[in-house]
Amino acid sequence: MDFDYTPEQEQLRDAVRALGRRYGHAYFVGQAKAGKHTTELWAEAGRLGYIGVSVPTEYGGGGGGITELALVAEELAAAGCPLLLLVVSPAIAGTILARHGTDEQRKRYLPGIASGAEKAVFAITEPEAGSNFHRLTTTARRDGDGWLLTGRKCFISGVDEAQHVLVVARTEVSGKLRPALFLVPTDAPGLTRTKLEMEIVSPENQWLVYFDDVALPAGALIGGEPEAGLPALFAGLNPERITVAAMGVGTARYALDRAGSYASSRNVWGRPIGTHQGVAHPLAHAAIQVELARLMIAKAAALYDAGRDLEAGVAANLAKYASSEAATLAVDTAIQVHGGNGMTTEYGVATLLGGVRAGRIAPVSREMILNFVAQHLLGQEKSY
Numbered sequence: 001m002d003f004d005y006t007p008e009q010e011q012l013r014d015a016v017r018a019l020g021r022r023y024g025h026a027y028f029v030g031q032a033k034a035g036k037h038t039t040e041l042w043a044e045a046g047r048l049g050y051i052g053v054s055v056p057t058e059y060g061g062g063g064g065g066i067t068e069l070a071l072v073a074e075e076l077a078a079a080g081c082p083l084l085l086l087v088v089s090p091a092i093a094g095t096i097l098a099r100h101g102t103d104e105q106r107k108r109y110l111p112g113i114a115s116g117a118e119k120a121v122f123a124i125t126e127p128e129a130g131s132n133f134h135r136l137t138t139t140a141r142r143d144g145d146g147w148l149l150t151g152r153k154c155f156i157s158g159v160d161e162a163q164h165v166l167v168v169a170r171t172e173v174s175g176k177l178r179p180a181l182f183l184v185p186t187d188a189p190g191l192t193r194t195k196l197e198m199e200i201v202s203p204e205n206q207w208l209v210y211f212d213d214v215a216l217p218a219g220a221l222i223g224g225e226p227e228a229g230l231p232a233l234f235a236g237l238n239p240e241r242i243t244v245a246a247m248g249v250g251t252a253r254y255a256l257d258r259a260g261s262y263a264s265s266r267n268v269w270g271r272p273i274g275t276h277q278g279v280a281h282p283l284a285h286a287a288i289q290v291e292l293a294r295l296m297i298a299k300a301a302a303l304y305d306a307g308r309d310l311e312a313g314v315a316a317n318l319a320k321y322a323s324s325e326a327a328t329l330a331v332d333t334a335i336q337v338h339g340g341n342g343m344t345t346e347y348g349v350a351t352l353l354g355g356v357r358a359g360r361i362a363p364v365s366r367e368m369i370l371n372f373v374a375q376h377l378l379g380q381e382k383s384y
């Protein structure tokens with residue numbers, strides 16, 4: 001058993017950290033409040049090879065794994081810049097295309113995803129179906145050689161800044177409606193969107209997306225045949241959970257770092273507040289939870305990169321659960337340690353709250369992970 005990152009991975013971590021710190025949380029919040037995106041940071045991260053770190057080298061990527069992409073997601077978040085689109089574009093869409101795209105699809109889409117010049121977002125959630133993906137109703141029906149896509153999706157992150165959206169739809173396979181994946185241009189006629197107003201301070205927004213008989217060529221179907229849909233979809237879930245978890249612990253580290261500095265410098269009873277165990281112990285407790293989550297993320301990423309998908313699936317669920325609980329605790333504790341300043345704009349910790357809180361709901365809720373663990377690890381009967 002080896003708990004060390006390689007020298008290359010350490011270098012990557014240091015370099016990403018330096019980039020993130022040049023922008024910082026004030027930049028992230030400033031862009032969000034001005035209704036702008038993190039365009040400059042994204043472009044620079046793309047140029048430096050961080051966005052495409054896990055894309056195969058033959059398509060312009062770094063040839064690393066999800067371990068490397070998780071490092072990038074964690075370090076940017078630890079610098080106060082949690083970039084959700086890292087999760088959807090390189091982690092989900094990049095992995096699905098690399099593993100299940102046709103040759104043509106890989107050549108067409110992966111270089112843009114790797115360089116960051118193009119973004120592909122991901123649309124599975126529907127208003128009526130919620131966590132129950134068996135109830136998806138967005139449907140693609142045959143239209144000559146191509147397809148006509150109809151339906152609606154909700155909470156779709158970043159569709160306004162993406163060139164493509166990877167849509168989970170149903171198609172008829174052997175008389176049954178089965179999930180299939182389509183890569184849809186975001187400017188396709190018939191695709192419209194409405195912004196969802198969210199209580200999250202983030203330059204990346206969520207959208208309702210409508211597909212009204214969107215005409216797609218045969219080449220839009222991932223893997224070239226409807227049957228490729230289910231394995232392709234599963235290929236994206238573990239990278240999604242692992243990178244979301246990495247972003248969560250990065251945010252938690254940022255919050256604890258701010259709280260630690262504040263606790264050792266704020267003096268109200270003749271000594272720094274950090275000398276009171278009532279202040280220091282909650283911070284220490286949160287730090288332990290964060291470190292445990294980081295360990296599980298590293299395990300999940302290592303299993304995934306070793307091609308051990310089933311074991312990686314269990315570990316990715318545990319990592320995502322542990323990270324979102326730890327991150328929520330860490331941010332809440334950091335706010336408490338700051339007292340009234342915790343709620344001010346100047347101290348920049350309450351701005352993290354919405355993001356980490358959403359991490360307990362998306363991309364898979366804590367309850368659905370508890371269901372998974374109860375059923376698959378503890379042998380309990382499915383209750384729903």
Ligand SMILES: Cc1cc2nc3c(=O)[nH]c(=O)nc-3n(C[C@H](O)[C@H](O)[C@H](O)COP(=O)(O)OP(=O)(O)OC[C@H]3O[C@@H](n4cnc5c(N)ncnc54)[C@H](O)[C@@H]3O)c2cc1C
Pocket residue numbers: 088121122123124125129130131132154155156157158200206358361362363364365366367368371384
């Ligand atoms: C910030 C943000 C970004 C997102 N980005 C995207 C995106 O880019 N693309 C995308 O497709 N989706 C995205 N989502 C959607 C997200 O994946 C869903 O919100 C999530 O899967 C939960 O689905 P739901 O909101 O419909 O909740 P519901 O399924 O309605 O669940 C509501 C509550 O009931 C609980 N619950 C439901 N069923 C059970 C059960 N069987 N047992 C116990 N408890 C249960 C849930 O845990 C939850 O607490 C995003 C969401 C957020 C908040």
